[in-house]
Amino acid sequence: MSALDNIDTFVVLMLENRSFDHMLGYLSLSGSSVNGLSNDPSWLQNFTNENAGKSYPIHRLGPDVTSISDPPHDRAPIARQINTPCTPGGCPELGGFVQSYATSAKPPRDLGDVMGYYDAQTLRRLRFFWTQSWGKTCDPNWSS
Numbered sequence: 001m002s003a004l005d006n007i008d009t010f011v012v013l014m015l016e017n018r019s020f021d022h023m024l025g026y027l028s029l030s031g032s033s034v035n036g037l038s039n040d041p042s043w044l045q046n047f048t049n050e051n052a053g054k055s056y057p058i059h060r061l062g063p064d065v066t067s068i069s070d071p072p073h074d075r076a077p078i079a080r081q082i083n084t085p086c087t088p089g090g091c092p093e094l095g096g097f098v099q100s101y102a103t104s105a106k107p108p109r110d111l112g113d114v115m116g117y118y119d120a121q122t123l124r125r126l127r128f129f130w131t132q133s134w135g136k137t138c139d140p141n142w143s144s
Contacts (some may be wrong), residue, residue, distance in 0.1 A: 004032060022061075022068070026119045037117060048087040049098040049115060055087060056098045061116035063125040068113045071101040 004027075025036035037058065038044065048057045061068075071077065077100040084096030101114040108114070118126065 002032070022117050023123065025117050026060075029119075046086060046090040047094060048090060049084075049095050050087055051098040051102055051111060056112045056115045058115050058117065059112065061113065061118050061122060063122050065110075065113055065116065066126060068116075069104055069106050069108050071097065071104055071114055077103060 021036065024034065027034040028036035029039055044058050048055050050056065071081065080096040081100045082093055082096065084094075084099060085092050086095035097114050098111050101108055101111055
């Protein structure tokens with residue numbers, strides 16, 4: 001029986017659709033049946049985004065990244081996120097997240113953050129920060 005089989009209910013505050021990959025996409029990396037991320041180098045390369053001549057691959061975020069500003073949510077930026085091809089030879093869509101992020105009203109700390117994900121170890125470390133920031137919103141008994 002896996003640890004996931006012991007969970008009856010969980011609630012995730014979803015800020016937007018990319019939150020899945022940021023917070024739960026790592027589950028597939030440990031063999032879970034979650035349709036999330038992959039360790040396959042060709043899969044990772046397939047979804048690399050480019051902006052201003054620089055490549056932005058999918059990568060693990062460290063505990064120092066405690067807040068990622070939102071990319072724009074208007075019609076044109078969303079169309080750019082979805083309809084832009086990834087790195088040459090990669091996915092024919094979903095390649096415009098970094099380009100869209102670069103146009104945010106609040107300049108992001110690092111354009112690459114939008115391509116990152118947290119793993120279980122980092123989420124455990126961040127739980128303290130988020131619990132302190134959100135108070136009772138986070139379950140203090142959450143672990144795993």
